Amino acid sequence: MAVNGDEGEPGTFKDRFYLLRDVHRFLEGTLIAAHIIDAEDVYIYLRDEYPAALKLLPLEIAKLPAGGPRIHMRRGAGAYICGESPRCSRVLKASAACRGTSHPIRSRSACSACRRSSTMSRRLFWVRDIVEKGPDWWKSHGRNDRVGLRSYSVSGRVKNPGVKLAPAGVTVRELIDEFCGGMADGHTFHAYLPGGASGGILPASMDNIPLDFGTLEKYGCFIGSAAVVILSEQDSVKGAALNLMKFFEDESCGQCTPCRVGTQKAAILMERPVWDRELLDQLSQAMRDASICGLGQAASNPLTSVIKYFPEEFVPKEAAE
Numbered sequence: 001m002a003v004n005g006d007e008g009e010p011g012t013f014k015d016r017f018y019l020l021r022d023v024h025r026f027l028e029g030t031l032i033a034a035h036i037i038d039a040e041d042v043y044i045y046l047r048d049e050y051p052a053a054l055k056l057l058p059l060e061i062a063k064l065p066a067g068g069p070r071i072h073m074r075r076g077a078g079a080y081i082c083g084e085s086p087r088c089s090r091v092l093k094a095s096a097a098c099r100g101t102s103h104p105i106r107s108r109s110a111c112s113a114c115r116r117s118s119t120m121s122r123r124l125f126w127v128r129d130i131v132e133k134g135p136d137w138w139k140s141h142g143r144n145d146r147v148g149l150r151s152y153s154v155s156g157r158v159k160n161p162g163v164k165l166a167p168a169g170v171t172v173r174e175l176i177d178e179f180c181g182g183m184a185d186g187h188t189f190h191a192y193l194p195g196g197a198s199g200g201i202l203p204a205s206m207d208n209i210p211l212d213f214g215t216l217e218k219y220g221c222f223i224g225s226a227a228v229v230i231l232s233e234q235d236s237v238k239g240a241a242l243n244l245m246k247f248f249e250d251e252s253c254g255q256c257t258p259c260r261v262g263t264q265k266a267a268i269l270m271e272r273p274v275w276d277r278e279l280l281d282q283l284s285q286a287m288r289d290a291s292i293c294g295l296g297q298a299a300s301n302p303l304t305s306v307i308k309y310f311p312e313e314f315v316p317k318e319a320a321e
Contacts, residue, residue, distance in 0.1 A: 259296025
């Protein structure tokens with residue numbers, strides 16, 4: 001079993017939070033999960049940017065009683081794609097000392113060294129509570145016809161940013177007002193990223209959408225890593241989209257041309273004072289259709305959502321240019 005603790009998307013910091021909050025609860029969940037799937041070995045893949053967790057985990061693993069699964073630590077090299085969803089199995093490859101690249105066929109195992117399954121470290125954190133309190137406790141939480149609890153990494157223009165444990169299906173307005181103390185002084189809610197760097201950007205007028213799996217796709221967005229970034233009227237959504245595209249350009253593994261070249265060309269086009277929206281739309285579609293993994297397929301989401309939901313960014317500003 002491989003455990004993915006390599007969450008490195010901008011605005012996402014739940015893995016580090018839960019590992020340092022209660023490492024014993026995480027290890028208990030890890031042992032329970034390993035027992036369920038009969039795994040003899042567990043590989044915990046942790047990004048190198050989490051130095052405190054890298055020091056703490058080996059010390060606590062050494063205290064575990066003998067006879068259980070063998071737990072191995074693997075230090076990541078800061079590659080964003082190795083923290084991507086297990087459907088591409090990069091974390092499994094990297095844990096087995098292979099280069100973290102993608103497979104066109106989305107299997108749950110990537111090479112002969114790892115043939116089990118992959119999961120996120122924050123999910124294991126809640127296993128003990130669910131075992132002790134039962135499914136009815138878990139089902140008692142949720143809003144807007146959603147069930148359970150979710151962890152949201154909230155950052156940006158709010159008074160109290162951080163990891164917020166909230167009911168599944170909470171809206172961004174509820175997150176801001178109930179869990180973050182409202183908007184930061186002097187800022188007015190203008191836009192938000194509902195699901196991290198690749199989850200798209202939505203205007204404040206669409207603040208009543210439940211933030212959960214399956215609720216955002218029809219708007220061209222998704223919950224992703226549940227990294228909710230709040231922008232105010234003092235921020236540029238075009239600038240935010242450009243910054244995200246440069247991030248994807250830097251983090252592309254370079255294996256496929258649509259992603260490697262597409263992110264580069266998109267960033268160049270987005271740096272121009274006036275966006276060629278038709279050309280950017282064509283490039284975005286090519287990246288979605290031809291990239292072999294989720295990075296290239298979703299990298300254009302912030303770009304396309306800005307074009308779709310923020311027309312005021314282009315007219316009359318482009319006429320003035």
